[in-house]
Amino acid sequence: MLDHLTTEASNPASEDLDELSTLDLVNLINGQDAGVAIAVGQQSVQIAAAIDAISSRLLESGRLIYFGAGTSGRLGVLDAADCPPTFSSDPNKVIGLIAGGPSAMTTAVEGAEDNPELGAKDLHAIGLSSKDVVVGIATSGRTPYVIGGLDYARKLGTYAIGLTCNENSELQSHCDLVIAPVVGPEIISGSTRMKAGTATKMVLNMLSTGAMIRQGKTFGNLMVDLRATNSKLHARAKRIVKAATKLSDDAASRLLVECSGEVKTAIVVHQTGETAEQARKLLSDANGHLRQAIMRFPGESNRKC
Template sequence: MLKHLTTEASNPASESLDDFTTAEIVQLINSQDAGVAEAVGRQAKPIAIAIDVIADRLAKSGRLIYFGAGTSGRLGVLDAAECPPTFNSDPKQVVGLIAGGPIALTTAVEGAEDHPELAMQDLERIGLSDKDVVVGIATSGRTPYVLGGLEYAQKIGAFAIGLACNDNNELASRCDLAITPVVGPEILSGSTRMKAGTATKMVLNMLSTGAMIRQGKTFGNLMVDLRATNVKLNARARGIVEAATDLTDLEADELLKRCGGEVKTAILVFHSGHTPDEARKLLELAGGHLKQALRNAGEGDSPK
């Protein structure tokens, strides 16, 4: 029953919300949001476990697949969509599914979340396998679409992660790992696009970013595997090369052009003295990890 869910409970702090001034509304929402990071922090251990599992599966040609309904589904699709431009990952490596299909991203598809078999169909359609990791997202912890998807994932051997914002939720018994940031009642009772949505976004940020770091997509805190697809990202790529090499704008631009716009290749060429093709081979031998490729180049390893 919904009335037993923390996210559906009445928040005492906002019971007179319609009498508040605008400034008081802003202050209340902000003060309530301040506790979201703490709730996510209490889930640090399962989140870290999830990142290691995801990274391991991605390294073995598996995929990370998010699925959910409504806000939960939209947040999963958003996180998946951000991975290619940020980490230059294959668009098929991190996938987001939403109950009701793409139209549900902008328009509510009534009843789509109530059918567990639809999740199974969506996962079958993308060829879910035992190499993959799925993250079923349902702030309530009871959405039929997500429950059905997790059950199907476990049946075929995919690693199933459940993400909910209520304790004692139904997802926990249908997954291999549960992540449960309990944020408490919303300012608007049941409006889980607010604190629960924020907590969900934070967790998904950690999962994808942590897994990509483990995949060698960063050099220190630099996004060396980004895909420069517009003016802003081209400028960012140049700035990253400058930060890692101390080159001028013009020099960094020339180096990037010589390396086909590949940030990691450019940095390795600068520090190792290898040609772009040799640098690419060194990176391949290092599994895409720039720091390891630099170590190998420093030790005199010759790419073959």
Template sequence: MLDHLTTEARNPASEDLDELSTLDLVNLINGQDAAVAIAVGKQAVPIAQAIDVIADRLQHSGRLIYFGAGTSGRLGVLDAAECPPTFSCDPRHVVGLIAGGPSAMTNAVEGAEDDPALGAGDLQCIGLSAKDVVVGIATSGRTPYVIGGLDYARKVGAYAIGLTCNENSELHSHCDLVIAPVVGAEIISGSTRMKAGTATKMVLNMLSTGAMIRQGKTFGNLMVDMRATNTKLHARAKRIVTAATKLPEKDASSLLAQCDGEVKTAIVVHLTGESAEQARGLLDEAGGHLRQAIAGRTKESGC
């Protein structure tokens, strides 16, 4: 039953929704959305715990796998799809699954979320193993597709994280860690693509971004783990190298060319005075962490 779920409750603030002026409607939605970040912030501890687990699994050849139904599944697929272009990670390392398959991204597949065996089956089809970490996304905290997937994940030894927007949900007993930002009743009762969807997107952003930062994908707040392979990316790479090295754009461009368009390599070459080949070796030794690769080796240090 859904009657007891916070996300299915009627919101007193929007009971006269259809009588509001357009401006009042916009202000109401905006005011309700303002509480979403607060709800997510209250889950900082489990979100941080999840990031550490995800980073560790990725570091040891595991994968991050999102799965869910409807809006929850779409948001997981979206976050997974954005990781390769943002962090130059292998598309196989962050995976998004949605109940009903790829066609469910744009067309509702009715009933797909109601079978726990489908959740387990989808994870089995991608060869889920004990190295992996899964994030089962279910706003209600009771979606059978997600519950079945989480149970299968734990059976094979994968680390199972549940993401819901309801407290003390059924999901809690089926995973190793729960993230539960409680955003309250929606403006339109049960329309969880709104506040719950926003909270879900915020959490997923934190999980993937945090894990990638822990993997050494950034240098400060610069997106350094990229390779310039086209005109747009070369312009971005040049800006990043310029910001990290203080070189003029022309010199940054030349440096990138010497390093086959590899941003990290170019920065290490400039800061340490090493060759491109030696810079790659330093990065490998540091596990891809640029700051560790240059530690004690900058030209200014005299090493």
């Protein structure tokens, strides 16, 4: 049943794998990994469409939900977990589900991926709605847990994205959009934690990062949606404020104190000359987009951005 899958095929480049020197082994893995970015790049149009779909739903109070089994599920949970510390996002806005539950992150739960009803059940348990967008991750493109979840999502009118590393997979007929970076056979046949896992991580990075940028979480390439709540974050916040405003260390620190450690607020205060309270209102009116908040301000100082 798996014989036709590219990810399960034998890789001729690694047929003598166990006879290679360690250096040759490292070079082989590195050489094979070099093609992963190319495969992901060939899915740029689909990835961009997915980011736009995710962003529009997040703006309308929806959520981004990843779900998968094994390595695929773990990578989804990891990407979701990284969003709050990176972008100060609500932990309930990006969610990762793995077949077999949280314990499956570290211990394989045998058979969990073979149950399509479990995929639907897990999505039902978090109150999936038509406002949300789901990303079903299945390297093989045929995992029953993922297909069952995608079918359930589509019945609710939820936008359903499938992520696989095999083209023309079974997944394709169960979702609204398919992202399929085809990375070819692994150096260890079927070990999809390798190239397929790397491709999956790259795509998920793009989806969450792109969607968060569209939510106004950055100013240029600065991570501005940050609130300084401890010494490490204060140091990071000060660096960001300095980069955005060209203020000195002391001036940036004072500004952050005046703005309760809120980086966005501090930058708007500096750029507009308004109070912290008014800066927060400008940001709210601009849906959190820092540049828009500054540009909407009627004064001359908004030209600094």
